[in-house]
Amino acid sequence: MKLRKWIQVTWPLAPIVAALLVTSLILILFQTSPKDALAAMIEGSFKDTAKVLQVLAFLVPLLLAASGLLVTFTAGLWNIGVEGQIIIGAIMASWVALKIDLPAPLQITLEILAAMAGGALWAALVAVLKTRGGVNEIFSGLALNNLAIILTNYLISGPWQPPEGGTFRGTQPFAENALLPLLGESRFSPLSLGIALLAFALVVVALRGTFWGLKLKALGKNPRSAFLLGVSSEREVIFALMFCGALAGLGGAVRVLSWFDSLRQSISGGIGFLALLVVMLASFQVYWVPPIAAFFSIVLMGSTTLHIRTGLHPSLGGILTGVMVLFVLLFGDYGKLFTRRKKIPSPVKEDDAHG
């Protein structure tokens, strides 16, 4: 009994332990001391202000995409297309940045609006394919992700290549007035963090305190009864996905306008998938999303430092986060794991009913 209690209390730590265990084993396989690696990772995220600001700059688009995904997950939708929605947002922002020249505040507003519209429309494709075409959003989202990547590569190597000649690396850097105002020498824009936190707060209020949030919840929990109650599933599905797409597109704009200064080849860098993991790890509990997103940013930035320092592949961060989420998905539900199957006696007494 005491042991049970003890397990129950320490259980939330188990995924972290499991993830550290697996990554340590892998590191030992590669003749690297896990302790040194961990030290390098922590140093990579916290060594000085510059590193901390880098983590924050990485966090902003992740938080935006995760906030959007909270909405789609609530509606029971698997918006794997979020990655593509980020990329289209980045493309749209780059388009405005390259082709239009306005004073800074107007320019940035226009870039952000274009990015949000692009992301929302890309998500609307997924939605319409689902409601009208009967295509599962996982497959259409995935195909649209790949199409967005191909489009980026085309733009970089074709119409938008830098004047000095096409490389596959990226477009020319945008003009100063097109970029988000950055903090000192870093790539972090406080304005973007403010917007991201605002977006997150908006999502929390919308999901918890509005009729729309309630309808989405009904749709996610039981689409059939939601339909019987008069929730138009098509309208809600389209709107939820477009809402998520707009936030993801905004995240894409932040990627090109602060993290980079141009449209690059892997502009999203898997942030959309990472955001899916964040929301899954949070088990759709909204308040856990920002801390988990921050933790993931720390891990990812740390593993990039590890890569620079030791040459080990930067996917170690992905392994660590992946194992954690897998562990939570499998064993997070403490109750389901430790309750043994019980035979439930039949509620109907034989013969009695027929008297």
Add this chain to the structure above:
Amino acid sequence: MDNPDLLLKQLSSIVLNASPLIIAVCGETITERAGLINLSLDGTMLLSAMTGFIVGYQTGSLWLGFLAAALVGMLFALIVAFGSIRLKQSQVAIGFVLTLLGDDLSAFLGQNFTRMPGSFVMKAGIPLLKDIPILGPIFFNQDPVVYFALLLVIATWFFFFRTQPGLKLRGVGERPEAAFARGVKVNRLRYLYALVGGALVGIAGAAYSLDVKVGWSEGHIRGMGWIALAIVIFGGWSPFRGAIGALLFGATKALATVLQRTFPQVSVVAFNTIPWILMIAVLVVSASELTEKFINLMPVSWRRPLRRLLRVSAPLALGTRFGED
């Protein structure tokens, strides 16, 4: 394309290139017919391709390479099955996380083995059969992986529709309650066929790295797992239709390469988009209401065959949980 020999060569390369896809589609079809979705195909195939290549490279034995890859596939399938059956969690969520995890693990664990020459499966024509005109060079002057894929399609079909255990397998995926009432151990069978399907998916991954696209590099065959999952749907959960889907997919890709040579002014990009546009188009055709409307516009006698050709329906209990208690 006026040279018949060239055309034959092209066709036989389509069959070769589609073989791993056929194996993966068969494996996933078996799993899904039993009612379980293993969404982790893309990650599983990447990890097993890497494992198969490295084991083959280190031991010099192709058999061990394929065996190791099959074990990787079974491990991932077991995680999905255990998570959804015993722990009662979402199989889609687990499968998706495994997709990402398999990708990252393959990139990390295989980092010291990228772009190396390794051993590969040798071509081995079947004596007599390879001399049949046209069919011989296309199907029977290939390597063992191709023969395995072709036999697997026939064997899977025969198993599904002509044997008692195959009937039980379909029963478990269609009406688990009825199967249970007839004394079939529903969840035990689901575990079994998840493992069988997973092993085949693993073999498919190694079939890439040891045969069709020899070697290993990060993201080697990224995307093929998703294509396979879409083909399973397009194939209507039937091994033959699935195999035809995989061959058509290969043919479209080959056609794109030919077109690209004929029209060099069109950007390569346009051709890269083909698989993904095809994936969406195919799913729309097999699932949308529009297809039904289109069929109803046709003459009455055409409707039935057209519907059989274009429409598919999933196993009824696909993705649902079954509690035996």
